[in-house]
Amino acid sequence: MALDSTNPVLAASDLPYGLPDFAAISDDDFLPAYDIALAEHLAEVDAIASNSEPATFANTIEALENSGRALARANGIFFNLEGPDSNPQRAQIAQTLAVRLTEHSNTIAMNSALFARIDEVHAARETSGLTGPQRRLTEQRYRAVVRAGAALDDDGQAQMREWSSRLAALTTDFGQRLLDDTNASAVLFDDVADLDGLSTGEIAAARRAAADAGHDDGWLVTLELPTSQGSVAKLTAPKSRRRVFEASVNRCSHGGDHDTRAMVLEIVDLRARRARLLGYATHADFVIAEETAPDSQTVADLLSNLGAAAMAAAESELAGLRRRFDGSFGPADVTFALAQNTGTGDAPSVDEFEQYCELEAVLVDGVFAAAHALYGLTLTERPDLRGYHPDVRVWEVSRDGDGVGLFLGDFFARPSKRGGAWMNNIVDQSRTLGTSPIIVNVSNLTKPETGEKCLLTFDQLITVFHEFGHAIHGLLSDVDYVSQSGTSVPRDFVEFPSQVNEMWALHPDVVAGYARHHSTGEPAPAALLDAVRASTATETAHSTVEYLAAAALDLAWHRLGPDDVPTDVLAFEARALAEVGLASDLIPPRYRTAYFNHVFGGGYSSAYYSYIWSEVLDAETEQWFLAGGGLQRELGRRFADAVLSKGDSEDPVRAHASMLGRAAQITPLLARRGLVGVGE
Incomplete structure (x- = not known):
């Protein structure tokens, strides 16, 4: 293992929990570090493959699992930087690594x-005395290499190498083009x-963005990743709304x-060809074979019925x-x-809630406080x-009282950061390796002027809770x-x-901690909290259609065979939405194809449906928590022990069903989405 290397990317860190010494690392260090790490990993793998002793779990599967630690360290550092703080050199390194790492794999x-x-080892997994996690790891490793082409003949493997390398380059370039065009x-x-x-x-931030972009005058409204823009929901001038909306959607x-x-x-063509080479009808079938959903048709049926x-x-x-809109x-x-509709009647406008959602209070007295109440986590x-x-x-x-790991928060937007919000792992937890988690939450909040406070919209509030739910999943891993x-x-x-963690944002015991006026310190009025809860009791139909349309687009693209790929992206997009009944002149998909980074630049191809699929479990778990008394340490312990701590060492859906005492049902999700009885 090269963690004593003089290369600062690979050098062993004496910081707590092995936090990388970012100050000592320059971009020039990355490619030399990968030269070392890739060669070392191949040497370790060759030693495993050439072992003259009979294959066992310990000398093959576990040895593979524990190999490549220097490479994992380099990946944990570089790819955590490339998304939230890119620059031209890092973008070029990412392109180079996309191909090199694919060829290496x-x-x-x-x-x-x-x-x-x-x-x-796989053939003997049922009779060799393996533990449940060991047997699951063996099955996962076997499927992974078969799906990567291990069972193909020489010609098939050569084709896989060519297509996989090209796909790696394309998907990396997609994300970089999207970042550039979103800024432009x-x-x-x-x-x-x-x-x-x-x-x-927000106006001050727009002026600062204009200045940063080199404009002596004016106000620059930057774009968020999805189609819908927070600014469009606020701008009173129709012409202003149209300018921002059209910039986003085009x-x-x-x-x-x-x-x-x-x-x-x-990308669609190569994915379809690769899937067919591996024996799958489509890329969607290839992907969903490894998910908890049974098959792509089941997913298509769910999206169609909900749609x-x-x-x-x-x-x-x-x-x-x-009827209410003027013009x-x-x-x-x-x-x-x-x-505007949320502020009608005698109830206060929910927009006022933003004045009571200051980032620091939300973090310390909301997100972190809820994690402490439920799981005993303390963040210092x-x-x-x-x-x-x-x-x-x-x-x-x-x-x-026992050390768990580190949490890094990167909250504010900047031109070098891709849009959206996400969680990264710099280091993963492992008892075998003796590693503790280092988790990062990234978001794109507007950075306030010096001396001002960052106030969160309701959607941003939920996003902060959501992303910390991912962090909890990583931090509680055991x-x-x-x-x-x-x-x-x-x-x-x-x-x-992460969706489960959203439920605590408006829980009375949590909101009482953070919802204080940012300037007066007064708690949020009960009437305002009631109005916010009422407005969020169910998702808007607009939000549901936006999401389902994007999920349907993802699936439509990836259920194409190699001979079915169209030549016109926008025409196919329109046809695909019409075929599932989700075409609307007034509600475009959350992401249109050309800027659908989850699918064409990230890891969600054929899996954008996962948000709604996971929400079935989430809605059931919310009811489980509420039925047990809500924000209770015992319930948090049971949830952590049964699900969060297990990672993928057990079948996660089976673990969840064991906690509930039965399989999850879809009814709570339909009620949350306001779809019970709709259209009947």
Whole structure:
């Protein structure tokens, strides 16, 4: 293991929990570090493959599991930097590594001697006295190498190498083009009156963004990752709303260097060909074979059934908005009208709640306090520890007095950061390796002016709770093997713990801690809290249709065979939405194809449905918590012991059913989404 290397990326860290010494690492160190780490890993694998002793779990599967530690360290550092703090050099390194790492993985998977040993251990897994996690790890390792091409003939393996390398380059380039076009598509206003509806802080941030972009005058409204933009829900001028909305919805599909449409078609084609080579009808079938959903048709049926109910609800919702809206009504007006609709009647406007959601209070007295009440987690900020960017903060995490790991928070937007919010692992927990988790939450909040406070919209509030749910999943991991740690679960299960954590945002015992006016310190009025809860009792039909349309698009693209790939991205998109009854002139998908980074630049291809699939478990678990008394340490302990701590060392859905005492049902989800009885 090269952790004593003089290369600072690989050098052993004497910081708490092995936190990388980011200050000592330069971008010039990464490729030399990978030269060392990749060679070392191949040497370790060759030693395992050439072992003259009979193959056993210990000398083959476990040895593979414990190999490549230097490479894991390099990946944990570099890919944590590349998303939230990119630059031209890092973008180029990412392109280089996309191909090199894919070729490296192919070389290992297609090592015939290694595959023979894995096959031998796999064949004896039921009779060799393996523990449950060991047997599961053996099965996972076997399936992984077969799905990577280990069982193909020489020609098939050569084809797999070519396609996999090309896909790695394309998906990396997709994300970089999207980041560039999202920055380039920010909307410049030359009259501050056009920004009426935005807060003073948001207007100041827009002026700062314009200055940072080199504009002597004006206000630059930057874009968020999804189609719907928070600013569009607030801007009172219809023309301003339309400018921002159209900039968002047309990203990466207007020609030029940032256009991704040709890339999408090539990605879809190569994925379909690779799936067919491996014996699957489509890429969706290839992906879903490893998820908790039984097959792609089951997913398609779920989306179709929910879509029909959601569109019926949306038509009713839109009709009500039209009646209340003054003037012409187009897609750029829907979220604005929805926001205005929440303030009708005698109840206070839910927009006022933002004044009671200051980031620091939400974190310390909301998110962290709930984690302490439920799981015994305590977060202590460590200003002496440095993150990878000056905005990154570091907390040490303990549980009932025992050290657990580190949590890093990177909350504010910047041009070098890709849009959205996510959780990263710098280090994964493993008892075998003796490693503790180092977890990062990344988001894109507007950074306040010096001396001002960061106030969260309701959606941002929920996102902060959601992402920390992922962090909890990683922090509470208690498994032997690193590949089964924390969030290393099937894609359509990974969102479940984070969605569960959203329920605490408005729980009376939690909201009382953080919901104080940012300037007066007064607690949020009961009437305001009641209005917020009432407005969020069910999802808006608009939000449900947005999501389902994106999930349906993902599935439609990836249920194509190699001979079915179209030539016109936008025409296929329109046809696919119409075929599932989710085409709406007023409600575009949450992500249109050309900027669907989850699917074409990230790891969610054929799996964007996972949010709604996980929500079935989430809605059931929310009812389980509430029936047991809510924010109770005993319930948190049971949830952690049964599900969160297990990672993928057990079947996660079976573990959840064991906690509930039965399989989850869809009824609580339908009620939450306001779809019970809709369209019947």
